[in-house]
Amino acid sequence: MSDTDRELRVSKIRNGTVIDHLAAGQALNVLALLGIDGSGGESVSIGMNVPSDKLAKKDIVKVEDRELSQSEVDVLAVIAPEATINIVREYEVVEKKRIDRPESVDGVLSCPNRNCITNADEPIHTRFSVLEDALRCDYCGEIVREEEVPTRLDVA
Amino acid sequence: MRQDHLISATQLSRADIEAVLDRAAEIDADPSALNGRHEGAILGLCFFEPSTRTRMSFDTAMKRLGGRTIDMGSVESSSVKKGETLADTMRVLEGYADALVLRHPSEGSAKMATEFVDVPLVNAGDGAGQHPTQTLLDLYTMRQNVGLDDVTVGIMGDLKYGRTVHSLAAALTNFDTRQHFISPESLRLPRSVRYDLHESGAQVREHTALEEVLSELDILYVTRIQRERFPDENEYLKVAGEYQIDAEDLEAAKDSLTVMHPLPRVDEIAPDVDQTEHATYFEQAHNGVPVRMALLDMLLSEEGDDR
Ligand SMILES: [Zn+2]
Numbered sequence: 001m002s003d004t005d006r007e008l009r010v011s012k013i014r015n016g017t018v019i020d021h022l023a024a025g026q027a028l029n030v031l032a033l034l035g036i037d038g039s040g041g042e043s044v045s046i047g048m049n050v051p052s053d054k055l056a057k058k059d060i061v062k063v064e065d066r067e068l069s070q071s072e073v074d075v076l077a078v079i080a081p082e083a084t085i086n087i088v089r090e091y092e093v094v095e096k097k098r099i100d101r102p103e104s105v106d107g108v109l110s111c112p113n114r115n116c117i118t119n120a121d122e123p124i125h126t127r128f129s130v131l132e133d134a135l136r137c138d139y140c141g142e143i144v145r146e147e148e149v150p151t152r153l154d155v156a
Numbered sequence: 157m158r159q160d161h162l163i164s165a166t167q168l169s170r171a172d173i174e175a176v177l178d179r180a181a182e183i184d185a186d187p188s189a190l191n192g193r194h195e196g197a198i199l200g201l202c203f204f205e206p207s208t209r210t211r212m213s214f215d216t217a218m219k220r221l222g223g224r225t226i227d228m229g230s231v232e233s234s235s236v237k238k239g240e241t242l243a244d245t246m247r248v249l250e251g252y253a254d255a256l257v258l259r260h261p262s263e264g265s266a267k268m269a270t271e272f273v274d275v276p277l278v279n280a281g282d283g284a285g286q287h288p289t290q291t292l293l294d295l296y297t298m299r300q301n302v303g304l305d306d307v308t309v310g311i312m313g314d315l316k317y318g319r320t321v322h323s324l325a326a327a328l329t330n331f332d333t334r335q336h337f338i339s340p341e342s343l344r345l346p347r348s349v350r351y352d353l354h355e356s357g358a359q360v361r362e363h364t365a366l367e368e369v370l371s372e373l374d375i376l377y378v379t380r381i382q383r384e385r386f387p388d389e390n391e392y393l394k395v396a397g398e399y400q401i402d403a404e405d406l407e408a409a410k411d412s413l414t415v416m417h418p419l420p421r422v423d424e425i426a427p428d429v430d431q432t433e434h435a436t437y438f439e440q441a442h443n444g445v446p447v448r449m450a451l452l453d454m455l456l457s458e459e460g461d462d463r
Contacts, residue, residue, distance in 0.1 A: 115283050117264040122241050124268055134351075139264025140285060141164075141348040 012045065016064040018086045018093075019076070024049050026080050027059035032150035033075055034063070042066060055082070074102040075109065078130060079149055104129050109144070109152040116140040161270045161277045162451065165288045165323035166352060170330040177296050179450035180443070190221055190449060194456050197223035200253030202246070203280070204231050204260040209419065209441070210280050210290075214257050217448035223456075226252060243272045250275050255455055258282075276455040284317040284346075290418055291323035293447040294377070297440040301414045302374045305332040310369055312338040313379030313399055313424065315345045320418045321379055322349045329356040336373070338363045340395040343385065365398060370409050376401075376434075378417045378424050402426035406434055416440050 019030060027046050036042055043064035052058040067087050068076070076083060077099045085097040107125035111118045118126045118139050128135040128144065135144045144152055162168075183189060199218040203211050215225050228249065242265060249256060250273040258266050259280040266279035266286075281287040298304055309328060315321050315337055326349070328335055335358060337345055344362060345353075353360050363369055370376070381399050386392035400423055406413065417425055417437040429435050 113263060115261070115263050117242070117260075117262040117268045117282075120242070120262055122268060123243050124271065136348070136351075137264065139267050140283075141263070141352075143347045143351050 013043075013062050013064050013088055014091055015089050016062065016066050016087075017068050018088060019061040019063075019068075019080075020058070020084045020086065021052070021054055022059040022061065022080050022083050023055065024057040024059055026083075027061050029079055029150050030059075030061050030076065030083075033079065033153055034066075034068070034072060035153060036063065036066075068097065070097075071106065071108050073097050073099060074105050075149065075153070077101050078105065078135065079146055102130055104138070105135060109135070109149065111137045111140060111142055112144060112148070112152060113137065113140050113142040116142060160455070161266075161279075162288050162455070163266045163270060163277075163279045164286045165291045165327040166286075168288065168327060168330070173292065173295060173327060173330060176292050176447065176450050176454065177299055179454065180292075180296055180446040183446040183449050184443075187220070187446075190453060192222035193453065194218075195222040197221070197254045197456055198252065199223055199225045199452065200249045200256040201225055201227045202249060202256055202258045202260075203228070204242070204258075204265075205281070206230070207259055207281065209444075210259065211257075213444040214278075214280065214448055214452075216445050217452055220445065220449055221453060221456075223254075223452075242269065246277075247272050255452065278451070278455070281319055283319070284322070285319050286323045287319040287418075288323050288327075289444075289448055289451060290320045291327045292451065293440065293443045294320070294324055294416065294418070295327060296443050296447050297416060297436060298375055298414070300443075301436060302412065304328075307331075307374040308334045308336065308372050309375045309377060310336045310338055310366070310373040311377045311379070312366060314343045314381045314385060315339040315379075316343040317382070317385060318379045321377075322346075324377065325349055325358075326352055326356075329353065329358045334359045334361075336361050336363060336369045338366050338369065338399070340364065340381070340398070342391075343381065366401070366405075367408070370405075373409065373413055375414045375416060376409070378415065378421075380420075380422055380424055400424050400426065401429060403428040403432055406432060409434070 027048050036044060045062045047060035049057045050060055073085060081101050083099050086093045087095040105128045109126055109128055111126055116139055127138040129138055133146055201211055201214060218225050246269045255276040257278045257280045258269055261283050263283040263285035265282045270277050279286055279288055311321055383392050413434050414436045415434040419437055419441055
């Protein structure tokens with residue numbers, strides 16, 4: 001992708017996050033993962049199946065006035081390891097968050113095992129170890145497949 | 157042992173298991189060998205779910221080592237009833253004891269408890285999760301009767317919620333065993349246990365009928381199918397008979413077949429099996445004391461006084 005290209009796409013939002021180079025079809029999963037369904041009033045633009053040099057086709061998500069936290073980036077890395085994340089302030093890219101598949105995902109997902117101690121009122125956060133194609137609860141051992149990750153997001 | 161806590165059978169290597177079983181055999185051979193060895197030590201028994209046998213077995217083991225036990229009593233009469241968290245309860249009890257034993261109805265509770273205490277903690281059953289000390293005594297019994305290598309083990313009953321099954325299946329992957337799992341479709345092994353077995357390269361087959369595999373088995377490990385697990389009573393009645401054995405059924409088995417059960421049993425092993433050479437479940441229950449003595453001795457000795 002050329003610099004002009006990037007500039008054009010990024011320049012469309014003033015403050016917020018641009019999540020680029022998502023595999024085609026991942027945009028909606030990313031929104032689910034971030035808990036964005038429009039009800040929060042965020043201004044969101046989505047590009048789906050956009051032609052790309054790097055990937056044959058890609059998705060792009062731009063969220064106005066929202067900067068992703070590191071734990072959100074971690075979860076994103078599980079379903080979209082190829083994605084790039086740019087934080088934009090006043091139309092400038094001020095930070096590029098590198099996506100690395102994390103070893104664990106802490107405090108972001110809820111455990112699907114209703115009888116897991118993390119679902120009781122105890123002073124702990126969930127923690128999932130990242131396996132090759134799934135996540136695993138460090139407490140009860142429950143396996144969460146990657147495609148189930150968006151439904152386990154524990155956002156307030 | 158490398159660990160200070162025993163939470164899951166998955167953390168046990170072959171060497172860990174053999175160290176405990178060897179020590180238990182020494183104790184079995186000379187029950188007075190460890191008399192007074194842990195005099196003054198206190199073991200806290202934290203049972204958030206009733207289990208008379210497991211609790212008494214730990215109690216006996218600790219007393220035989222010369223130590224004492226304290227018991228938090230029934231959940232109904234404790235502060236847990238007032239809404240205290242498990243984390244808080246464990247932090248308080250840690251101050252009273254040199255080691256803790258925890259039985260709790262939630263999966264992952266023992267793992268969580270280790271994040272709040274520094275004294276050795278033993279998981280005595282966490283929900284449908286794990287029950288590693290039961291597994292150690294199961295392995296001890298198996299080793300005494302048929303050995304732990306080149307054996308074919310059938311595990312039958314409620315494989316979905318049976319924590320003794322989950323622990324045993326994991327531990328057996330350390331040995332040269334073939335594992336057959338026999339259960340109704342609805343009570344098959346959970347995904348997480350299946351995942352570990354697959355990762356370890358275990359030889360595993362699943363069946364819905366015992367006849368398919370009975371004649372091959374060296375060990376048949378039976379667990380109770382809980383009626384309350386079935387949403388529909390008729391569904392239970394349809395399968396229940398399939399997973400009950402009597403002396404006549406066992407005529408199709410090897411003469412040397414060892415039948416085990418973590419107890420208590422209800423009707424899954426008929427009383428006429430008790431009279432056969434196959435029955436090993438009472439011996440298995442008795443093995444709980446030397447095995448838990450061995451384990452407690454090792455965990456308490458790690459605290460400084462090397463043996
Ligand atoms: Zn869990």
